Amino acid sequence: MPRTPRCQHEPCRGPLPITARTDARYCSGRCRTAACRARRSIPRELTSRPRWVRRSARKVPLTTGGATASSTDPGTWARYREAAASDAGAGLGYVLADGDGVVCLDLDHCLTADGEVVGWAQNILDAARPTWVERSVSGDGLHVWGLGELQHGRRIALDGGGTVELYGTGRYIAVTGQTFGGTPQRLGDLGPLIRELL
Numbered sequence: 051m052p053r054t055p056r057c058q059h060e061p062c063r064g065p066l067p068i069t070a071r072t073d074a075r076y077c078s079g080r081c082r083t084a085a086c087r088a089r090r091s092i093p094r095e096l097t098s099r100p101r102w103v104r105r106s107a108r109k110v111p112l113t114t115g116g117a118t119a120s121s122t123d124p125g126t127w128a129r130y131r132e133a134a135a136s137d138a139g140a141g142l143g144y145v146l147a148d149g150d151g152v153v154c155l156d157l158d159h160c161l162t163a164d165g166e167v168v169g170w171a172q173n174i175l176d177a178a179r180p181t182w183v184e185r186s187v188s189g190d191g192l193h194v195w196g197l198g199e200l201q202h203g204r205r206i207a208l209d210g211g212g213t214v215e216l217y218g219t220g221r222y223i224a225v226t227g228q229t230f231g232g233t234p235q236r237l238g239d240l241g242p243l244i245r246e247l248l
C-alpha cells in the first residue's frame with residue numbers, strides 16, 4: 051500500500067496537497083522554512099558525529115532506509131546529512147554511544163500550556179551551564195543536551211515533584227531541533243550538574 055505523503059515538518063505532519071510534486075517534502079513554504087530553521091539550530095557537536103537515525107511516530111529508531119535501527123549497532127546509524135535527507139518515519143534521532151561524552155537530560159512535562167517552565171525544571175536549567183536545550187517531541191518537555199560522563203541511564207525523582215531522566219550511553223534520543231528560549235547552539239559541560247543530581 052503506498053504511503054500517504056506527509057509533511058516532514060514534524061509539528062505539522064499534515065498530508066501533502068494533492069498538487070504537490072512527487073518529491074515534495076513539506077506541505078507549504080512555511081513548513082519548509084520552519085524545518086530548515088530547526089535543522090540549522092542543532093549544534094555541530096551533534097551533527098558532526100555519525101550517530102543519526104530516523105524514528106517512527108512511536109519513537110521506534112529507524113535506519114535512513116526505514117528498517118528498524120538499534121542504539122547499539124553502529125551499522126544502522128548514519129551521518130547527519132543522510133538522516134536529515136531521509137523521509138523515513140517521522141523525524142530524527144541521535145544515538146548516545148560510548149566515548150563521545152554526550153549526555154541528554156530529559157525533563158518530561160515541564161512546560162505549562164503557556165510555555166512556562168515549572169519550578170523543578172527551572173531549577174535544573176538554572177544549575178546547568180549554558181548549553182543547548184530543545185523542546186521534546188511531546189511539546190511540553192525539554193531535552194538538555196551537553197557533555198558529561200554517564201555510563202548508565204538514571205531516573206531521578208526530584209523534591210520539587212518532577213522527574214528527570216539522565217541518558218548517557220546505549221540510548222537514542224528523539225531530536226526535534228526546536229531550540230528552547232535563547233539557549234546557545236553548542237554543548238556545555240553538564241558534569242557538575244550530573245554529579246549534583248546523582
Ligand SMILES: [Zn+2]
Nearest residue numbers: 057062077081
Ligand atoms: Zn506542513
